[in-house]
Amino acid sequence: MAARSYFAWRMMAEAAEMDRREEERENLLLRRKLLSASLISDTHFVQRYRLTKDAYKFLCEKLRDLTNLRSSQRVSLETKVLCALLFYANGDYQRVVGIANCFSQEAISRFVHQVTEALNHPEVLKKLIKFPTTREAREQVKQRCVITGAL
Helix, strand or coil, rough: EEEEEEEEHHHHHHHHHHHHHHHHHHHHEEEEEEHHHHHCCCCHHHHHCCCCCCHHHHHHHHHHCCCCCCCCCCCCCHHHHHHHHHHHHCCCHHHHHHHHCCCCCCHHHHHHHHHHHHHCCCCHHHCCCCCCCHHHEEEEHHHCCCCCCCC
16 A cells, blocks of 8 residues: 555656646746747847847857857857847846846856857957047047947
């Protein structure tokens, strides 16, 4: 009798664990859909991430080609870049966690660090990031961006 009870308990525990794993997998798929660039309008994407969808796709391709930033088993490179762009655009982990509520602040911090390291890779700096070198060029940037009090 005890063996049957143990066997029944063991089967229920395994079924509960399988249900938990399935729910976790479904949540992961939902997270990926919620952060998917294709589900957001172009205007809303620019407002949220401060980059066009084409520029975002180009950035992901270049980071994949030029650096060691990669997808993990659970999080794609694209999702990491979206989380980092969201942080760069807002400067606030709480807002990022609120929008991408499927990730903890620690996970988003890790993504931001990984993407920032990739953006600081010498190949990326050389090919994608240009700073104005002359006074005239800096003035043009200030006029275009209308940043009050910018040096």
